[in-house]
Amino acid sequence: MAAEHPHTRLRVIRAGIDTYQQPVVYMHRDCAVCRAEGFKALTRVRMTVGDRQVTATLNVVTGDHLAIDEVALSEAAWRAASPDEHACATFRHADPPASAGALRAKVFGARLDDDACLALMRDTVANQLSDIELAAFVTACAGDRLDVHETLSLTRAMVAVGETLDWGDGPVLDKHCVGGLPGNRTTPIVVAIIAALGHRIPKTSSRAITSPAGTADTMEVMTPVALDLAAMRRVVEREGGCVVWGGNVRLSPADDVLIRVERPLDFDSDGQLVASVLSKKVAAGASHVLIDMPVGATAKVRSDAAASTLTDRLLATGTALGLQLSVLRSDGRQPVGIGIGPALEAHDVLAVLRGEAGAPADLRDRALAVAGALLDLAPGAHRGTGLDLARQALASGRALAKFYAICEAQGGFTEPGAAEHRADVPAPRSGWVRAIDNRRLAKVAKLAGAPMSAVAGLAITLRIGDPIPVGAPLFQVHAQTVGELRYALEYVAAHPSIITITEA
């Protein structure tokens, strides 16, 4: 190793720029470091601050925004370096990441073994891979380019580089829904039913990434979800179940990093999907897992053939990991429940748990189906009795009581609010509803403000096959500001095919 260059010392300041997870450092074009090291824009540099070393991407600053002896750190770089006041940093070209050989081999057609996957996931969580290297990895694994063995190796590696929860002896139940279906918020209901029946179900959920609401967003309008591991454990020990945000728990953190390139690329890959889902389940300490798989033209899984292939991969990998796993295929053609958006979905959840007359029957039936299938999977279950058990727990009010108890344990229950501004979208003509575009419907809810505005979104009771007279409401948009309401309505006006109506 060469010693550090004598002129490569810069004062560290905070740029206050969020570049997502990728550490970026900003240096002046004319600074001694850029000149001595031959750094240019996008050079990968290794920064040493005190006893910390951070690999980052360089952006070069011209003009007088930055002094010539300063380096400004993006938020991710600042967190990684955690510099003292008046800290200085030294720099050199970053060595190639340890997993560069494994990445290269995979790109050129080799198979990934356990060691290669572990090296790649270690570098992924340690931010040793740039976004373009991550994109290359995701591309090299896209489609069917990860076989069953590689999927298993990748899943194990993703578990190995994160935290793992240990719940001691006995079964731990869990569920997961593959791909977004707007409003399909069964989790709080399922957790309440399963825990009410005496099983353990320590559920971690995500916030919205591209959808109008994640389960954590919906749950958060009713109770705190940003619990740390110790608090989560106390809730589960007391009530048997919880619904908390997974972001504070660091289960399968490699998956969170890969998402930053998977999301914009949107390359489906059964292998990566399976590794993503199952690594989180294994890390969460689950032993019995039910996968809800909605299938439909505008859902994540678009055909029965795709569902079968994905199911086979999930079962093969899950079994190899020692999980008891079952897949429940469901209708993914249209939204579930009435509301789309955090608070609107929370109202649906509460209506089902409370057994209200206006509660959405489809959400109730789906939650019962998922809970029933999960109960059938549990040890000692009499196969086929799960659905009845779930129905009884819901009808008796035991599930509602358990839900309140879980919310209390998480920090207290709050009734969800409602949006100030609402507008109906009228049907442009009479006919029958032939199709509903889940993706565009989700987009309307997002334009209305969801999930940042928790009460924003939309309400839709219409379903495929329903008759609709001209002028009757297709759905209702909810927003906190007039601007957001108008924006969502403009999008609706520009996209008349969100609800396809067949002439009567």
Next chain:
Amino acid sequence: MAAEHPHTRLRVIRAGIDTYQQPVVYMHRDCAVCRAEGFKALTRVRMTVGDRQVTATLNVVTGDHLAIDEVALSEAAWRAASPDEHACATFRHADPPASAGALRAKVFGARLDDDACLALMRDTVANQLSDIELAAFVTACAGDRLDVHETLSLTRAMVAVGETLDWGDGPVLDKHCVGGLPGNRTTPIVVAIIAALGHRIPKTSSRAITSPAGTADTMEVMTPVALDLAAMRRVVEREGGCVVWGGNVRLSPADDVLIRVERPLDFDSDGQLVASVLSKKVAAGASHVLIDMPVGATAKVRSDAAASTLTDRLLATGTALGLQLSVLRSDGRQPVGIGIGPALEAHDVLAVLRGEAGAPADLRDRALAVAGALLDLAPGAHRGTGLDLARQALASGRALAKFYAICEAQGGFTEPGAAEHRADVPAPRSGWVRAIDNRRLAKVAKLAGAPMSAVAGLAITLRIGDPIPVGAPLFQVHAQTVGELRYALEYVAAHPSIITITEA
């Protein structure tokens, strides 16, 4: 299309941040646009400034570096938007690029046809593809994943999206060297010989990307090279040849964009290499092209087998494009000439052209071989006579006179300078030189300051097979500052295997 959101108007300022070619915009986390649009870090946004539309990647700013009603533009975004004073910008989510479908299809194993390649290259030059999408494209084409037909389609598309030079009737000669061999600066000599013999050779060259000197850097220490197309045309019309920097001419600009992800990924792909090289030759208006291909363990082409495969692809694609093309395989095991670095290489070039006693014989012989092979390829040539013609042009001084004339036409000739600080690297023991690591040798020259410091680099006369006594100089490092000299020497001390010496 939905109308713009009413609150999405921000004042445009210049960030003064160089993010290489990718346009980046910086917005405050709490600004109306981020809130209304649900923008997050790395969101792809479409910005409208006046009648210009720019697709950019978002970075989110916290703190008080940026006002809440401002948007700051990176240099690439600033150039693309070219805003008036006091300009405002509006924003929306970027539509997926037109070539997203073609990219996706290629990633999932489909073949690229002409239309797909054209869509991809159009989006590439228009900055519609983010770095991670470009990385996905490069990865999907890596190794042997581009077949002959795709290579041809891609080459044609790269030509189509850039400028094309038209030199009128008659042959236009050109040469290209595949991959870096330090000091292999034959181009100025070859151009002088070919033009002295009455042929046209309008040569565009690149600056260093990862090497201590590009041909344009070396040429620039002797004459201006940053000529625009009109000036280049005047030089060629007057003298028959030129050596100018290609960056002002915009030949195959898609290639320049792809390089920004190919360089850090370093994925070899014959298809992309062929498309890169031949698109520039076709765009430059060449009709007869000689490809110099050094082969060696630390060269770009590492084996005879790799050289054969690449040669076949070059010939097949070149012929389909209507080029007369020939490939000259050469020794890529060690540097060529004495100097490595812009001015040091210029001294070698001049020594050869001037016929000086100390001129490096290997550089002279290579330049003659390349010129000879190119002359053999020219229309009306008697095959096998090219080398003699080249020798005569060099020995007679006609090549030197033509070189001076070309430099005059480009803006005047300047004698190259020399570095202030020099240090010999002594042999650690006696023996014979068994191998020379081209890549590490290039690294030493870069650490010494090349190419930013034009006179920096190193001089090496040692060749494989030479005897060396302990303490005799292996090579000499040249630098403009003591710091850079020390830095290069520290690297040398840490890497004793740059020159492998077999015990006597």
